Amino acid sequence: EDQVTQSPEALRLQEGESSSLNCSYTVSGLRGLFWYRQDPGKGPEFLFTLYSAGEEKEKERLKATLTKKESFLHITAPKPEDSATYLCAVQAGETSGSRLTFGEGTQLTVNP
């Protein structure tokens, strides 16, 4: 059974204080690992897809990395507008139509 565990559950940072969020996963045949951002009362917004170990992707203050067992979302010099819940999901299986399994998310709060 595919499993995704995110840590910490909640993270409070001061503006400019860099940190990382963790996503540990167990899947059979990873097709893709996804990071989403979710603001309160809204649907998740796509950030990144990572396909293989060693891959990295960046977008503004966010950088996602992938190993064979986990992914990190690094946040450099965060701003209050980065406050949101960050969700990790994996797609596994041999067929490209496989469903996604989501973690519970990390709730990030950035104080000014």
Next chain:
Amino acid sequence: EADIYQTPRYLVIGTGKKITLECSQTMGHDKMYWYQQDPGMELHLIHYSYGVNSTEKGDLSSESTVSRIRTEHFPLTLESARPSHTSQYLCASSELYSGANVLTFGAGSRLTVL
């Protein structure tokens, strides 16, 4: 801008009422999904469709039903709502990038059953 639309955004109804949550997408995606999300919890897949006249139940058992008569439309229906159905319902559609499904979500429908 979002290309997947959900209505209503918020709904408060009494027990026993029939409700339909609407979901439409303008991207021409074949695959569409319904997820249920409680506060602070992960998303659970309750229904999915890989095309017109194709619907399947997801990982989380749900008393709701879905239909897919048109590519762009994927409504979810509860015949008799109960307080246990109170939750946020998220609709999504997806397309393939390098063999992986990238989901685009709607803004969600928050249902409260009294």
